[in-house]
Amino acid sequence: MTTIGILGGGQLGRMLAMAAARLGIDAHIYCPDENSPAARVAARATVAGYDDREALTAFADSVDAITTEFENVPAETARFLATRRPVHPSADALEIAQDRVLEKTFLNETGIGTAPWRSVDSIDDLTASLDEIGPRGVLKTRRLGYDGKGQARLNGPDDIAAAFADMADAPAILEGLAAFEREISVIAARAEDGTVRCYDPGENRHSDGILRETVVPADIDGATYDEALAIAERIVGALEYVGVIGVEMFAMQDGTLLVNEIAPRVHNTGHWTIEGCAISQFEQHVRAVCGLPLGDPARHSDAVMENLIGNDIDALPTLLAEAGAAVHLYGKGDARPGRKMGHVTRLVVE
Ligand code: AMP
DSSP: OOEEEEEOOSHHHHHHHHHHHHTTOEEEEEESSTTOTTGGGSSEEEEOOTTOHHHHHHHHHTOSEEEESSTTSOHHHHHHHTTTSOBSSOHHHHHHHHBHHHHHHHHHHTTOOOOOEEEESSHHHHHHHHHHHOSSEEEEESBSOOTTTTEEEESSGGGHHHHHHHTTTOOEEEEEOOOEEEEEEEEEEEOTTSOEEEOOOEEEEEETTEEEEEEESOSOOHHHHHHHHHHHHHHHHHTTOOEEEEEEEEEETTSOEEEEEEESSOOGGGTTHHHHBSSOHHHHHHHHHTTOOOOOOOBOSEEEEEEEEGGGGGGHHHHHHSTTEEEEEOOOSOOOTTOEEEEEEEEEOO
8 A cells, every 4th residue: 555545625635645654654635725734744636626536536546545535525536436435425425415405314224313404495494393393493504514613503593584694595403592501423434344433522612613622531521422433333333434534522511422424534633643643543543444454542641722713823922832732733824814724632640
């Protein structure tokens, strides 16, 4: 195994390419954007669209296995590439994770709890759905939402018109507002032979729908810990998944766990594994995709991972001077509000 192909050029691809390099594996990044964060640390890059069959063919022929760093790569692209090389996660897994209605249907059919939800295609659907599962809810676009984008909160029927307008006619899903105690996530990896390895759940703090901080370990009891890992195992098993997946969950007051979202890729809430474990989520994913044995996901230290968003990056001189702060920068030029520019991980040393 010498080259892994990665669809997508963002920070996740960048950290995957760096983890691959540690294993002596080259990365070939495929991304429509020039000069992407991932391309700048990779052996090779192709700048082309996800529908460019000629470029996709040449890309496939130049690598040994293919993965994605971003879940909105068209499933058709993954399906086309899979005719030439192994592609993980599969087009089927991408398709499920790309559409919140397919995702929630899959989860519920797999016996996994979610917030109550209804598919919404019209304002009448929304009115009826809020009546059934309200009074409070979150309306989200079915597709292409991330970091809280494409979402509108409803505190009651008065919010229906504005929330529906926010969707700009895109097919949507209404979810009941989950009164969670905390948000946690499990980063799980599954190998082709069915072996599953899970990292310890982290506890996640968001603001404006964007992840600010992950604290590991999550403050959950043993039964919740076991259940969180069991849910992640059930998901990767049902999908016959290969690679790393992020499973975001709401931990409710009564001890139940509801799955909010599955992300078929390495995940922001798993960045702490670079410093907190011998084998990071990035290396684990490369191992799974390249057919290498999975590594030990044991956490050797407690950790806090803080995202550097927009002008948080102005604190860089202070962060660089801070003992024990592991600073990661993604090489993005413009610190626009809401843009993830980097992160910093601090191990908790007693
Ligand atoms: P998402 O894009 O679905 O991951 O949502 C981003 C964030 O919005 C989540 O991490 C939660 O903090 C919040 N959120 C999303 N859906 C719900 C829900 N049904 N109930 C309560 N909070 C939610």
